[in-house]
Amino acid sequence: MQDKNCHPRPSEGNDKSMIVAALTGNPNSGKTTVFNNLTGARQHVGNWPGVTVEKKEGVSKYDSKEFTVVDLPGTYSVTAYSIEEMIVRNFISQERPDVVVDVVDASNLERNLYLFSQLIELGRPVILALNMMDEATKKGIAIDTQLLSTLLGSPVVPMVAVKNRGTEELKMAIIESVERGEQFREIKVNYGKEIEEEIEKIEEALKQNIEYSPILKQHNTRWLAIKALEGDEHVLRELRKHFGEESGILKKIESSVRHIESIYKQDIESVIVDYRYGFISGVVREAVKRERKEYESRSDKIDNILTNRILGLPFFALFMWLMFFSTFYLGKFPARWIEILIGYVADGISNLITSPHWIRSLLVDGIVGGVGSVIVFVPQIFIMFLFISIIEDSGYMARAAFIMDRLMHWLGLHGKSFIPMIMGFGCNVPAVMATRTLESERDRKLTILINPLVSCTARLPVYALFTAAFFAANQGTVTFSIYMLGIILAVLMAKLFRRFLFPGESEPFVMELPPYRFPTLKSTFIHMWERGSMFLRKAGTVILAGSMIMWILAYMPPGAGYGSSKSLAGRIGHFLQPVVKPLGFDWQAVVALIFGFVAKELVVSAYGTLFGVGEDKTAIIARIQGNFTPLSAYAFMAFTLLYTPCLATVAVIRKETGSWKWAVFAVVYQLILAWLVAFLIYQIGLLFTRGG
Amino acid sequence: MGDSHLIPLAFMMSGESGTLREIRGIRHHGPIDPVVTRAKRTIRRPSRRHLLTQDKGPRMEHRLKSMGFLPGTRIKMIKNDPGTPLIVGIGDCRVCIGRGIAMRVMVEKD
Ligand SMILES: Nc1nc2c(ncn2[C@@H]2O[C@H](COP(=O)(O)OP(=O)(O)O)[C@@H](O)[C@H]2O)c(=O)[nH]1
Numbered sequence: 001m002q003d004k005n006c007h008p009r010p011s012e013g014n015d016k017s018m019i020v021a022a023l024t025g026n027p028n029s030g031k032t033t034v035f036n037n038l039t040g041a042r043q044h045v046g047n048w049p050g051v052t053v054e055k056k057e058g059v060s061k062y063d064s065k066e067f068t069v070v071d072l073p074g075t076y077s078v079t080a081y082s083i084e085e086m087i088v089r090n091f092i093s094q095e096r097p098d099v100v101v102d103v104v105d106a107s108n109l110e111r112n113l114y115l116f117s118q119l120i121e122l123g124r125p126v127i128l129a130l131n132m133m134d135e136a137t138k139k140g141i142a143i144d145t146q147l148l149s150t151l152l153g154s155p156v157v158p159m160v161a162v163k164n165r166g167t168e169e170l171k172m173a174i175i176e177s178v179e180r181g182e183q184f185r186e187i188k189v190n191y192g193k194e195i196e197e198e199i200e201k202i203e204e205a206l207k208q209n210i211e212y213s214p215i216l217k218q219h220n221t222r223w224l225a226i227k228a229l230e231g232d233e234h235v236l237r238e239l240r241k242h243f244g245e246e247s248g249i250l251k252k253i254e255s256s257v258r259h260i261e262s263i264y265k266q267d268i269e270s271v272i273v274d275y276r277y278g279f280i281s282g283v284v285r286e287a288v289k290r291e292r293k294e295y296e297s298r299s300d301k302i303d304n305i306l307t308n309r310i311l312g313l314p315f316f317a318l319f320m321w322l323m324f325f326s327t328f329y330l331g332k333f334p335a336r337w338i339e340i341l342i343g344y345v346a347d348g349i350s351n352l353i354t355s356p357h358w359i360r361s362l363l364v365d366g367i368v369g370g371v372g373s374v375i376v377f378v379p380q381i382f383i384m385f386l387f388i389s390i391i392e393d394s395g396y397m398a399r400a401a402f403i404m405d406r407l408m409h410w411l412g413l414h415g416k417s418f419i420p421m422i423m424g425f426g427c428n429v430p431a432v433m434a435t436r437t438l439e440s441e442r443d444r445k446l447t448i449l450i451n452p453l454v455s456c457t458a459r460l461p462v463y464a465l466f467t468a469a470f471f472a473a474n475q476g477t478v479t480f481s482i483y484m485l486g487i488i489l490a491v492l493m494a495k496l497f498r499r500f501l502f503p504g505e506s507e508p509f510v511m512e513l514p515p516y517r518f519p520t521l522k523s524t525f526i527h528m529w530e531r532g533s534m535f536l537r538k539a540g541t542v543i544l545a546g547s548m549i550m551w552i553l554a555y556m557p558p559g560a561g562y563g564s565s566k567s568l569a570g571r572i573g574h575f576l577q578p579v580v581k582p583l584g585f586d587w588q589a590v591v592a593l594i595f596g597f598v599a600k601e602l603v604v605s606a607y608g609t610l611f612g613v614g615e616d617k618t619a620i621i622a623r624i625q626g627n628f629t630p631l632s633a634y635a636f637m638a639f640t641l642l643y644t645p646c647l648a649t650v651a652v653i654r655k656e657t658g659s660w661k662w663a664v665f666a667v668v669y670q671l672i673l674a675w676l677v678a679f680l681i682y683q684i685g686l687l688f689t690r691g692g
Numbered sequence: 693m694g695d696s697h698l699i700p701l702a703f704m705m706s707g708e709s710g711t712l713r714e715i716r717g718i719r720h721h722g723p724i725d726p727v728v729t730r731a732k733r734t735i736r737r738p739s740r741r742h743l744l745t746q747d748k749g750p751r752m753e754h755r756l757k758s759m760g761f762l763p764g765t766r767i768k769m770i771k772n773d774p775g776t777p778l779i780v781g782i783g784d785c786r787v788c789i790g791r792g793i794a795m796r797v798m799v800e801k802d
Binding site for chain 1 (some may be wrong): 754755756758759762763770771777782783784785786788790793
């Protein structure tokens, strides 16, 4: 194809520098794997504008030609019912990628083609990436890809993404389809004579008027007409906005709907959906041959044990235990190495830079002390994310939701709400985003509000420091009790909120149980790295900045004595201390907690900086032992667990719920809860210690 | 079409199989002509649909269909244990479905 390089590419919009391919597909079709194969390490992760759905982009290369790959969210269809689906269709209609790649699971072709049938209506060329061919073969499904390609009017590329097979062919199909332009025969779903007539009429009416509407003009008129007939809220809203509430075109749509529904004696949405399936089963009947064999699949065998009524729960508990054990115990070894390394760095800096004193103090106390005290936890945080990635990639996550369904029902939620809870052990930000899979708004809000009570990895440094100082003998048990406290309170708050804020039953639920797959090393590590590296970035930015501000507050005004009561930090702390006095906290705790608002690790950094003892853990521990009793230390850990979600979580709550109201509510209720719980722990504890 | 031979999905026992016949939504019930009322609601005040928490019918039905619950599909009950959701097999897919919604999926047992 080299000689075609210099040919101008056909069709509009090609003066942009690079070809853009958009990747779509059902969840679990292997889309992420295909994306990683195409782009390798050249990825960029961001968010879709306005919403917090992850947006991944990467660059791929075929035959010295580079093109951009945009990863769209995985969906089953493109209705207006969910944000993910809106993103997919808006991107395709408005950004007009050169080509859309639909990744489908070949072993479940019929269901996967539903999305395809809708994608072709959006008016961009679609390539079918027929993934999981190995699974299909194993199940005795034979697909005539040539015939399939003809029937669908689109190129079909068979693939086995986990083995990186078909990647080059896919790249070639992408490049060729753009350069050759018209290798797509226009195939459309035929909706039967009556509906097609109405579609045509609406299209006519639209075409006359649409010139003046930039938004409507971006869309294919046939697609707009079909969506209008289907009663798509978003399209109707745009039409109403453009033509006015009482316009002829809306009346026309209304009468078309009535006409069709009176013929079919069924609501129009179902009629249209059934036609799409009619089209699909026609295609599948011709191109797919399967030897029907009834067999118990490997997944079903595993499920017999893992989702067993009696064994399911103990297995899940065992797995969770393994996750925490590995995080806390195994993670300690690499943590110690890092600690030693940071010690060398601090000594090095101290020896190298002796004056002026303030620069040395900023570097050693401020930066190494603040950032270093948190960096130590990187291995443990990565281990935690590794386990969460394994749960997600193996297909076990959906089973955990299944197992916990009964318990979650007691809270007025259902099993799916449990998935964000598990993810919360890693970080509450992706956990809050994961609530998107919940269909009901009320269930979602409730799940979001209790999520920050699940202790994330950022709070780990605080527990580690305080348990080392006060409960050295049974660190594990004490940390575990704090985690349990968070879970118990999440349960109680869920019951409370369900009762008073979101009364009523939870929505019925449907969830796919993907087949068990042995997670590949590569995908699991990429997954873990994506999440874990956020923490590293945080250490380099927020924590670094926080530590420096903390250092200024401790150092200023000059001559006050570093970190003394007379320093700025000291004055702020003393001012607010009366509020937390009943909890047994001193002024330094107040300062640390203020910083913890931004990110909870900063509680530890703040201590590191405030005491001006660098990263030297034993020195920090000694100072903390002077400031707390075991009782107030426990109250402090509970307070850190519960008080206010960190800034990033507040922001994501605001975005996901669409209003500040719930974000502010989350902060306020958690502050109150934290104060009450710490108060009870400390005061009741005092009674006992005094009595004894 | 007599409905007597149809049973809700939730009543199938583990290991039994059958053919999915229809999904019963709220709007299929009652004597009101659903055609006109829905057309009006759809065009004039589509936002109502969002507000009416009762009317989960279309959304749920669409979701079920896009996950493979289509009239005419072969369906197998993989697991129906008391107290847990159901696991059903549609082709080679396994879908976990709440008991409430499974009462609305009507199946013709083999
Ligand atoms: N057997 C098989 N497994 C695959 C193939 N492609 C992806 N997978 C696995 O399917 C699972 C889901 O893949 P992923 O890319 O995360 O799917 P996504 O949800 O569509 O992004 C992972 O465990 C992959 O390793 C394939 O071609 N064959």
